[in-house]
Amino acid sequence: MASQPTTPSFDAAKLIETHQTGIWRYLRSLGCEGHEAEDLTQDTFLKVLQKPFEDYEPVATAAYLRRVAHNLFIDFCRRHGRRIVTEEIEQLDAQWNQWVKDDSGTELLEDLAVCFQKLTPRAQQALRLRYDDKKTRLEIAEILEIGEHGAKNLMQRAKQQLKACIERKQKTDTPNTVTPNSTTHNTEE
């Protein structure tokens, strides 16, 4: 059925406010540029809001929205002749479920900030050069006066330490283990 009005059982503004950041980040992690992610985030909500929809539970809704975003992303790649690596996307979904939880990544970002402070100054500098200053591995190596391979190892180790730190923090915090219910909420499907 073509666009029907949404059921009054949920608030569209609230839905967008709650999930837009998560969807935008998810699309960015799929490989979209910032502006592409914004457009696809918009398309995701427009698509979902076109059809009857019931917002039962935030985690399940987030998973459903990601699935729609995922499909739109695949369409987008096909239209623009980009290569789609399905395996990587599935792997990414699994990682997303593991790390991001149901708060669109707010907790992960906070944990990451705490854990980042625990890194050595040299590792912090390397990551800053990479992610803030957008330096290449070779440029980082020159600044830090180490080899290119050394710079790569330094950053990989730093990221491993960050992951381990976050894992420890997530275990000590109250786990939120609700499994995303990917069964659709779309009453039409």
Add this chain to the structure above:
Amino acid sequence: MSDKPDPIFDLFLEELLSEQTPPDLSARILAAHQQKTAPKAQPPKVATIANGVAIAVAASNSDPCDSNTKVVSARTKARKARRNRFAISMSLSLVLFLAIGGLSYWGVTNFVIPGDQPIADNDPQKDPQKDPQKDPQKDPQNPIETNQDEQFVQVNPDVSPIETNQVTPDTRVPKETTQVSSNNTKPAVVQATLAVAKNQPSATLIQSDEQVIQEINTLIAAAWNESDIQPAKAATEEEWCRRTYLRLLGRIPTVDELKKYTSRRPKDKQTWLVDKILSDKTYTEEFASYWGARWANVLVGRAGGMQKDSPIDRESLEQYLASHFAKNTPYNYVVQELLTATGSTTPDAKDFNPATNFLVSMLDDKATLATSKACEVFLGQRLQCIQCHNHPSNDWQQNRFWQLNAFFRQSDSKKNLDSKGYRIADHDFSGEGGDANSTNSKRANPNGAEVYFEELNGRVQVAYPRFVDNTEIPRSGKLSEVNRREQLASLITTSNLLPKATVNRVWQHFLGIGFTVPVDDMGPHNPPSHPELLNNLADHFAASGYDFKRLMKWITLSKAYGLSSQAPADQFANHPELNYPQASGQLFARYYSRQMEAEQLFHSLTMVAKSSNKPLNIIADARDRQQWLGQFARKMGDDEASEDTSFNGSISQSLEMMNGQLMYKATNKKNGVLQGVISSKMNPAEKVDHLFLAALSRHPSKKEKKAIQQILQKRQHELDLSLQDIWWALLNSNEFILDH
């Protein structure tokens, strides 16, 4: 250790370390959702502001591509008309063939010319005002000889072309076909024009500025009375000051400039400000820079010269125009230079001529683009459609286009072999049927250098240079006998259409809508809203020696320009912009609000990002400006040099406004206005007041003050950040981007 990419971690690390935050898309998505679900019959591109005044947000009223809809519509009509005409012409041809075969035979014997001659002569049968073939003394096969007996345009060098141009077109007796004689040097009419143009004191305007302004007010008021419409109240002095800076200098006023204006005594303060901007040396460079860029948009479009492979050196063109605006060179002289320019576009070439940048991209194989653009810009007439068929809604015929086109056929534009630039050169033109390189006189066309075009019925016609007022020039294509572009320039600069087209365009710049919509499509099919005013102003402009600054002064000091943008509650009739681009019913009973042009927004943001109060330091770097503007304009790549703009409330514009680099600079605590406010000793309320003046040229209302006070109280310990947020919100408000 795994070297696999880790997109989730990479993303969050990037966000954390570069202090990025995900965008808030709620408003955008909801708006898009509402638009999708709302009924479709809403007027396009119309926003509503709080006071209930509907505002058209068309990007630039002057942009020719703004009226694409109209052009497309015209094309559709033309196609239908073409089919109808074809069917009718076929039937008529059959009947005529059977009924008056003898007459057809006579026609063929008279039209067919041996050798390379065209199948039929161009248009005498279409020109009801002059038909040389009906003159028994004239030999149809040798029009040059026969035309020598016709009345020539006698140009007396002692008489100013401006003086000869004082008769308004509507009162003129339809001009018979006239012919300008050729000579071995510059034609007399060209010499006369150049002499007048270079000699500025030759202006013959008798009326004072005050009298012209009074005349404008009287004629505008007469239209209000006829329509029984009450004009809006006068704009506040802050509103008037803001719009005047925007329209004359392309930016909003600084707080100092605003206070200086408002603190003056009421008497003649508007005249004082206009004179100051137009004449004071402190503003000369800024004024010239803005108008140079503005007029470059008119000549080559906003996207012209923006691409790397473009033959146009936009910077040179803008500088060239700016130098003329700075000197207030008579406009007819500039037009003359632009139309006759030869030489290279490359600044380091020996024969560098920046004026060549106007035509350099348009003198292609048949120079059709040069023809249509020159007519649009200087005559205010759109002739593209009659390139292929007769005009669908007036009596302009196809030959009109090709007769004008013939003026450009002695010129071409080629890429320099030794440099990156292009060069315009004139050369002998032997006609499309002749041999351009032949020195054999037998192969040369004795009737002159012709241009062929094909009518819809497949019949090939021929055209020779003839101006829109039917003035002919010698048909020879030899440069030694006649320089066609110089002849055209002289005809245009002495035509009454040039001042009319210019006045209409400048009026549209200041008032939002021209006397015709669009401004470059004047003609019997699109009569002006105030014909008498347009004619009178055009006459005054020509008589003033094509003085641009005086024209600007007349318009900015008129009553219509000084009205509020808010219509009285009971005035529903005076919203012509709601129907844009098919606006009609413009009575100028209020100031028509519109979105700032991209240039104005750029200059305004650049100004508030710079800390100096000295106007000279406010001028933005031309390359920065071009780079910033380039993101909003692109060529459509069609044969009409149309452009598309995304500076019309698009996503890219919104993003640029919300978090673009320029906005970042403008709202940086270490830059410009915000830095000055934060580091000042003013109390918080005064600081907020200053920010309002800087962005909106007004003080905050009571309601706004109350809301801001609440924000400041909640964030007492971070006053700087609060001010930064307020400043960002002001610059992103509808009111800021509107010229109202």
